[in-house]
Structure formats: C-alpha cells, structure tokens
Amino acid sequence: MNLKNIFRDFNPSKFLVFTSLLVFSLLFALRLDDTIQWSYWVVFLPIWIWKLMVVLGALTGSYIWWKNPHYRVEGNNYVQFKAMVICTGMHLLLLMFEILACDNLESQHNRHPWILVFIPLMCMSVISIGICVWAVKNDRSFELELFSSVNILQFIFFALRLDNTIDWSWVIVFIPIWIVMCTAMIGVLYAIILAIILVKSPDIIPEQRRGNISSAIGYAFLVIPLLIFEILLTNRLDGDNHIKYTAITVPLFISLITLICLAFGAKGGNCWWFGIRKDFCQFLLGVCPFLQEYGNISYSLQNDDTDPEENIVETAKVDMCQSKKHHISDQPRAVVPVISIETPD
Known part of the structure; x- marks a missing residue:
C-alpha cells in the first residue's frame, strides 16, 4: 500500500458522487420500508449536497476564469473549462428530474405525470450522444454521458410503467438494463480470463500482473452485485417476493462501495472545479502541508530469496521528499583548503 500513489490518483469528483449515492440509497430504502418517516426532501439531502457542490464549484471556477484571461491560453485549460461547463449543464438537467421526482413522491397523489418528470432525463440522454463524441475527440472521460445515452429507452419505459400507460411486468420493463448488464458481464468475464492468462505469462512484469488482477476483481465486485x-x-416490484428494500439494496451498497474504492485510483478529474487549477492532491498538500509526512510513507511486502526459511519479510520504507532537491542551488561552492595541525618536534 503506497499512500503517495493513493493521494496522487485520487478523484474527488467520483468520490463525492458515489458517496452521496450510497447515503441516499440507504435513506431511500429505509423510507420505503417505513423504518423512518422522514420527508422525501430530507431523504434526498445527499443528492442536494452533491448538486450544491457542483454548482458552487462551477461558479467559483467560472469567476476565476473570467477574472484572469491569461489562464485561458495555458495548456488545455480551454478544453478543461468547457468540459466543466458541459458537466454542470448535465447536472442541472439531472437536478430538474430529481426535484420533480421528489415532489411527486412527497405528494399523496402524483402531482405531475411521470412522463413529464422524466423529460429532463430524456433530454440529457439525447444531448449525451453528442457530448460523448466531443469527449472522444478531446480525450475526456464521459461516464455520466455514456450511462445516460445507453439508457434513454429505459427512462421511457420507466415513465410509461409508472403512469400505468403500459401494464407490463417489471421484468419486461427492465429489458434495456438486462441488455446493458449482459454486455457488462461479458466484459467482466473477459477481464477475469485475461487476468488468469497474464498470471501464467512469464513476460509480464509483476506491476502489470497485479493491475490486471485488481481490475478484474474490481469489475466483478461492481457488476455482479449490481x-x-x-x-x-x-x-x-412484481410481487414475487416480499423482501424488505433495505435487504434488496445490500448488493447495491457493495457496488457503490467498490466504486468509492476505485475512486482512489481513478486519476483524471477537472482542475477547474472551484478554480484550483492543479491536481487535487497538490492542492490538498498545499493547504495542509502536514499531510506530506504521511503521503511520503509507503509500506510494501517483499519476498526475501536469500533466506529460504522466511518467505515474506515486512518492510517499511520512507520516501524522501524530492522537492527539496530542486531547491539546492546550482552555484559553485567555495573550496576551502584542508588545514592540518602538525605536532611540534
């Protein structure tokens, strides 16, 4: 375990999203089981915090962008800022859906037709197709956009079923999701088989072998519980069982916890959220310098081939901060002659 690599590859955006979804899923399941009698506006509180952070981050980044025009010509800042604006627009559409859905759930009778509630999601799905093309051209991530674009038919089925426009069973309504999950399962099987093959291959270095095994395990813990x-x-929903929603969502919790763990190695992220203009790890270490002491410590388990009686030796090594080396002056040093003290005759 290397804390320095964990901090360096940490993606705060994904961590915030998946943590909010985890807390919301727990509260929503408890509310459906009548374990808690809170208002749906309170149950949706993790979602509101998530969207509030997005809006505040976008406003702060936009203010710094317009206040400092010289930042616009540095590197790929323009693409980063544009990606932040696009992501904010997608989150605002998602926020409209969440507000309408929460209002419908809070009212005793559905105040709005569900087809109207799902219109923001449908619009987001259509727009996401073009955003995915733009993201591929500019080498940007597009997880939310890809999820929205492939589920446009599922959103339509959900709205029609909730409005009782169609009386299909929920197993049939979930057909688009079954197709997506079958594709995901094929990907998981491919990752597992590839990891097994590479474990036996002598031409693969240990780091790549461990990376493939970690990816296969992570995808398996994500897709199978989901x-x-x-x-x-x-x-x-079809009435075939009467298990509590809290128990039903336990596999979902496993998937969300897996996503939270994967956020520590996801890298990426947009440097213009809140206008920090740098990697989140560098920004965090600048704000809290005492974290450098912990970020520079790594722990490793190594095999000792010289001693056959001990197979594994636990060692701890401390990485010295390399930034101190750059501050060493390159100017020539003064040469001081060696002074020798001779003993008198």
Whole structure:
C-alpha cells in the first residue's frame, strides 16, 4: 500500500458522487420500508449536497476564469473549462428530474405525470450522444454521458410503467438494463480470463500482473452485485417476493462501495472545479502541508530469496521528499583548503 500513489490518483469528483449515492440509497430504502418517516426532501439531502457542490464549484471556477484571461491560453485549460461547463449543464438537467421526482413522491397523489418528470432525463440522454463524441475527440472521460445515452429507452419505459400507460411486468420493463448488464458481464468475464492468462505469462512484469488482477476483481465486485440487486428489485416490484428494500439494496451498497474504492485510483478529474487549477492532491498538500509526512510513507511486502526459511519479510520504507532537491542551488561552492595541525618536534 503506497499512500503517495493513493493521494496522487485520487478523484474527488467520483468520490463525492458515489458517496452521496450510497447515503441516499440507504435513506431511500429505509423510507420505503417505513423504518423512518422522514420527508422525501430530507431523504434526498445527499443528492442536494452533491448538486450544491457542483454548482458552487462551477461558479467559483467560472469567476476565476473570467477574472484572469491569461489562464485561458495555458495548456488545455480551454478544453478543461468547457468540459466543466458541459458537466454542470448535465447536472442541472439531472437536478430538474430529481426535484420533480421528489415532489411527486412527497405528494399523496402524483402531482405531475411521470412522463413529464422524466423529460429532463430524456433530454440529457439525447444531448449525451453528442457530448460523448466531443469527449472522444478531446480525450475526456464521459461516464455520466455514456450511462445516460445507453439508457434513454429505459427512462421511457420507466415513465410509461409508472403512469400505468403500459401494464407490463417489471421484468419486461427492465429489458434495456438486462441488455446493458449482459454486455457488462461479458466484459467482466473477459477481464477475469485475461487476468488468469497474464498470471501464467512469464513476460509480464509483476506491476502489470497485479493491475490486471485488481481490475478484474474490481469489475466483478461492481457488476455482479449490481445484477443481483436488479433481479431482486424486479421480483419485489412484481410481487414475487416480499423482501424488505433495505435487504434488496445490500448488493447495491457493495457496488457503490467498490466504486468509492476505485475512486482512489481513478486519476483524471477537472482542475477547474472551484478554480484550483492543479491536481487535487497538490492542492490538498498545499493547504495542509502536514499531510506530506504521511503521503511520503509507503509500506510494501517483499519476498526475501536469500533466506529460504522466511518467505515474506515486512518492510517499511520512507520516501524522501524530492522537492527539496530542486531547491539546492546550482552555484559553485567555495573550496576551502584542508588545514592540518602538525605536532611540534
């Protein structure tokens, strides 16, 4: 475990999103089971915090962008800022859907038709197709946009089923999700088989071998519990079982916790959120210098081949801060002659 690499590859945006979804899923399941009687506006509080952080980050970044025109010509700042604006627009559409859905759930009778509630999601799905093309051209990540674009048909089915316009069983309504999950399962099987093959290959360095194994395990803990959750949910909605929603969402919690853990190695992120203009790790270390003491410490388990009686030796090594080396002056030093003290005769 190397704390320096964990901090360096940390993606704060994904950590915020997945943590908010985890807390919201727990509160929403408890509310559906009547374990808590809170208002839906309170249950959606993690979602509101998530969207508030997005809006504040975008406003702060935009203020710094317009106040300092010289930042616009540095590197790929223009692409980064444009990506932040696009992401903010997508989150605002998502926020409109969440407000309408929360208002419908709070009212005793559906105040708005569900097809109207899902219109922001449908618009977001259509726009996401063009955003995905732009992201590929500019080498940007597009997880939210890809998720929205491939589920446009699912959103339509959900709205029609909730309005009782169609009386299909929920297993049929979830057909678009089953197609997506089958594709994801094929990807998981491919990752597992590839990891097994590379483990036996002598030409692969240990770091790549460990990376492939970690990816396969991470994808398996993400996709398989999510598929189990969807199967249990459809059976619950169709009345085939009477399991509590809290128990049904346990596999979903496993998937979300996996995503939170993967956020520590996701890298990426946009440097213009809140106008920090640098990697989040560098910004955090600048604000809290005492974290450098912990970020420069790594722990490793190494095999000792010289001693056959000990297979694994636990060692701890401290990485010296390399930034101190850059501050050493390159000017020539004064040469002082050696003074020798001779003993008198």
